[in-house]
Amino acid sequence: MNLLKERILKDGKIIGEDILKVDSFLNHQIDVKLMNEIGREFKRRFQGEKVTKILTIESSGIGVACITAQYFDYVPVIFAKKHEAFNLDLETYEADIFSFTKNKPYRIRVSKRFLSSEDSVLIIDDFLANGSASLGLVKIVKDAGGRVVGVGIVIEKAFQNGRKVLEKENVRIESLAVIKSMKNGEVIFD
Amino acid sequence: MNLLKERILKDGKIIGEDILKVDSFLNHQIDVKLMNEIGREFKRRFQGEKVTKILTIESSGIGVACITAQYFDYVPVIFAKKHEAFNLDLETYEADIFSFTKNKPYRIRVSKRFLSSEDSVLIIDDFLANGSASLGLVKIVKDAGGRVVGVGIVIEKAFQNGRKVLEKENVRIESLAVIKSMKNGEVIFD
Numbered sequence: 001m002n003l004l005k006e007r008i009l010k011d012g013k014i015i016g017e018d019i020l021k022v023d024s025f026l027n028h029q030i031d032v033k034l035m036n037e038i039g040r041e042f043k044r045r046f047q048g049e050k051v052t053k054i055l056t057i058e059s060s061g062i063g064v065a066c067i068t069a070q071y072f073d074y075v076p077v078i079f080a081k082k083h084e085a086f087n088l089d090l091e092t093y094e095a096d097i098f099s100f101t102k103n104k105p106y107r108i109r110v111s112k113r114f115l116s117s118e119d120s121v122l123i124i125d126d127f128l129a130n131g132s133a134s135l136g137l138v139k140i141v142k143d144a145g146g147r148v149v150g151v152g153i154v155i156e157k158a159f160q161n162g163r164k165v166l167e168k169e170n171v172r173i174e175s176l177a178v179i180k181s182m183k184n185g186e187v188i189f190d
Numbered sequence: 191m192n193l194l195k196e197r198i199l200k201d202g203k204i205i206g207e208d209i210l211k212v213d214s215f216l217n218h219q220i221d222v223k224l225m226n227e228i229g230r231e232f233k234r235r236f237q238g239e240k241v242t243k244i245l246t247i248e249s250s251g252i253g254v255a256c257i258t259a260q261y262f263d264y265v266p267v268i269f270a271k272k273h274e275a276f277n278l279d280l281e282t283y284e285a286d287i288f289s290f291t292k293n294k295p296y297r298i299r300v301s302k303r304f305l306s307s308e309d310s311v312l313i314i315d316d317f318l319a320n321g322s323a324s325l326g327l328v329k330i331v332k333d334a335g336g337r338v339v340g341v342g343i344v345i346e347k348a349f350q351n352g353r354k355v356l357e358k359e360n361v362r363i364e365s366l367a368v369i370k371s372m373k374n375g376e377v378i379f380d
Contacts, residue, residue, distance in 0.1 A: 058249035066253040
């Protein structure tokens with residue numbers, strides 16, 4: 001998706017060897033117009049697929065997931081919770097995840113009320129890095145007996161092993177920008 | 191906003207005396223169609239106001255803020271961060287907040303790159319309870335030298351003192367559903 005790649009080249013900042021900072025349009029400040037183009041592109045990629053729910057993970061996935069849902073007949077968006085709270089159900093589907101940007105493990109949860117064997121779920125997330133978050137979301141859909149339509153990723157870092165991890169689960173992956181390398185402070189797309 | 195009130199009566203669950211659980215359409219599963227009606231209503235309430243940015247707080251505010259931004263000429267959405275991460279700027283506007291649902295204090299941060307004295311900011315959040323989160327967002331806009339257009343709230347619990355706290359800051363508040371009481375397991379609107 002050229003518009004997205006151009007934006008990454010213009011506004012993305014590389015930190016160290018493997019972190020791409022896109023906080024000016026994706027995960028701190030959100031460019032809602034760009035999110036609409038992204039939602040439209042996910043619809044094009046998953047054209048013809050039956051989708052009953054979109055599943056993402058707090059916080060960075062929520063904006064893009066909500067906008068994308070508008071292109072899929074306004075299906076409900078569910079975001080997996082990373083933090084415990086009084087108001088979360090006790091009955092949850094869970095997965096353990098290792099955060100790449102926070103360098104620590106955490107558990108994600110989705111209330112059992114919101115996913116079932118009737119669901120065809122499109123998973124949406126901002127990044128595919130080591131694949132841990134997406135894999136956790138796939139596990140949650142499968143634990144609920146639902147079908148994973150695919151995983152839609154805004155930015156994939158192809159030099160990490162997320163795709164390999166997900167392919168073992170036989171899951172279709174559609175990434176809108178695939179980065180092959182970020183060496184010497186330069187983003188090279190696949 | 192009748193559609194929202196009806197939905198609260200239908201799907202809201204009261205926990206204890208003062209927590210309203212609306213996780214089936216607002217803050218765990220998100221009804222994107224309803225969010226669009228909410229966005230449209232915020233636009234109606236703030237009609238004629240100049241808005242350059244929408245500011246919210248992770249995670250529950252993000253969905254409604256992004257959808258609402260579409261009704262305000264697709265202005266950027268910024269969400270204040272609750273958690274530290276490698277990829278957050280060191281230069282941030284900050285505020286300390288006390289979480290009602292988590293019963294603990296935390297610090298929110300917004301990168302200084304995203305707010306300035308040029309900005310007219312609409313603050314959007316899912317709940318107004320004790321006012322601590324909204325007050326923190328108001329402080330951040332003012333610290334940046336920006337103008338607070340107003341605070342748009344999906345659900346206000348009028349039996350807590352959030353409105354009083356915000357009115358001291360001379361901030362306009364527009365709440366789409368105002369709950370007067372939740373005694374005996376019954377939601378009574380204002």
